[in-house]
Amino acid sequence: MSEPMGPDVSYFDYNATAPIRPEALAAVVEAMQSVGNAASMHHPGRQAAHRVDAARRQLANLIGCSPGEIIFTSGATEANNLALRAAFTAGSPLVTSFVEHPAVLETARAVTAGSPEDLVLLPVGGDGLVELEALDQVFAVRNGGVVSLMAANNETGVLTDLRVVAKAAREAGAFVHTDATQIIGRLPVDVAELDVDLLSLSAHKFGGPQGIGALYVRRGSPLPHRPLLVGGGQERGWRAGTLNVAGIIGMGAAAEAAARRLGEEAERVAALRDRLERLVADALPGCRINGRRDQRLPGVASITFPGVPADAVLAAMPDVAASEGSACASGAPTPSHVLLAMGLSREDAESTIRFSLGYATTEAEVEHAAQAIKRAVTQVRAALAEADGPC
Secondary structure (H helix, E strand, O other), X not given: OOOEOEOOOEEOEOOOOXXXXXXXXXXXXXXXXXXXXXXXXXXXXXXXXXXXXXXXXXXXXXXXXXXXXXXXXXXXXXXXXXXXXXXXXXXXXXXXXXXXXXXHHHHHHHHOOOOHHHEEEEOEOOOOOEOOHHHHHHXXXXXXXXXXXXXXXXXXXXXXXXXXXXXXXXXXXXXXXXXXXXXXXXXOOOHHHHOOXXXXXXXXXXXXXXXXXXXXXXXXXXXXXXXXXXXXXXXXXXXXXXXXXXXXXXXXXXXXXXXXXXXXXXXXXXXXXXXXHHHHHHHOOOOEEEOOOOOEOOOEEEEEXXXXXXXXXXXXXXXXXXXXXXXXXXXXXXXXXXXXXXXXXXXXHOOEEEEEOOOOXXXXXXXXHHHHHHHHHHHHHXXXXXXXXXX
């Protein structure tokens, strides 16, 4: 496949969006050359509906559910909104954490605006792990409600033990939702084993097109429909509107490709991530890797370069595409809320870069990035030292 940003740029921002997989690209192009509303009863409409059903099966296979438990959305942000608005009832707790994606945190704040005492934010340790023992303290005094914790953090890659979460929630009669956006297509996920009621995902994180995602809703969960969009009643009343047939078909193709290569890709990407970290650590003593290193996604490296502003480093290496943090919060005037919650100082948080690798990352890109990082950090340090020197 072609390079996502040109032949001279190494792409290390898969957590923001992954390059579209060749299988997904071909499926989208072919679908866009066809005509048919999946709700129409004529032959082109029935063909479109048949292909949507096939994609629903492909996605269901990736996460271990039945096709009827899949609700198509515009992405994980919409899925998170749907999930929390359905699961939360005023007077019961909505439990999440300080390091969730804004799509969960802001939705949680919005739905509890009339009863802010219902919102409970769990702390995290310095390793980025959510302190799950705090769940027991919550449910010791309150039952019911919903627990929403991400499966894998988008900035550090740190994983949450959702089985522990589900056990505590079940004993308290609470629903369980997880924003699984970063883990889907990168590590095995089985919703039955995780025992969650709701799961959000987005296609473009695992090589599908942007603008399409899904919400898994466990069959039999007594959840009310509280749609954000009302109209024709598509997706069993959860989400009105004409289905994005081409996007759905592309997501299905990406899901099938990811499922077929999941084990091999995870092992290869983890090895490349580890090599990048070793090369950078050897070249730049004093840099620090953030997050629990033995409990994280295979392709995420959050690295702090003390005293060196991340934005200056990124500007000094235009041939490497990486991120200061979540792309969804880019331009924010404050540093990463995730890193601050982990105990990093503001200065260190502003000196941290996230490198995220994926299915198409190569050894050559890792070698190139390591050299570029060393060169950029050294250049910025020298510029800072000169600026601080005598006039």
